[in-house]
Amino acid sequence: MSAAPQRFDLREIAPQPWKNGAGVTREIAFGGASAGDFDWRLSVAEVARDAPFSAFPGIDRCIVLLRGAGMRLRSPDGTLDHALTVPLDPFRFSGDVALDATLVDGPCRDFNVMTRRGAWRAEVSVQRGQGLLSPADVTMVMCVDGNWTVDGVTLEPMQGLLLAIPPAAGWGEGASLLAVRLLEDRSP
Structure with a gap:
């Protein structure tokens, strides 16, 4: 990364649709070989409907609600059940397991950080x-x-x-x- 600050404006970052069609992501930046093989990734997502969150084995995640009523995140085995309903309250979790996201009351926007565990x-x-x-x-x-x-x-x-x-x-x-x-x- 260069020493000079790099400015970004989310309105100028093209949204990329999720594979399941339940939302879009605006990728702010990533470190590593490519966006698909990252060591770290920063993004903002617009979640439009209930949807699964993909598993990212070996990745630690942090999500922050920015706008909307939020969502409930649940793992299929019940070991994780978290209501992401408080704006600007970071929630950390392992990306090893796929989660189900259920919207509380309409679409929401969240900020995401993903980091490769151990790196x-x-x-x-x-x-x-x-x-x-x-x-x-x-x-x-x-x-x-x-x-x-x-x-x-x-x-x-x-x-x-x-x-x-x-x-x-x-x-x-x-x-x-x-x-x-x-x-x-x-x-x-």
């Missing part, structure tokens, strides 16, 4: 006050509500930056910034 890990947080993020190999910040100024760049909702260094960010009352720190696992 990368993600720390996902919501910032609501002035701050500086700790160093990471890759940092993504995305404005969710309000307007933000990050490293001198003003962001509106659903705009963000990918950076190789942590940003200094300032924001106004009622603003929310989704922050992801991607850390390469360097253990032997």
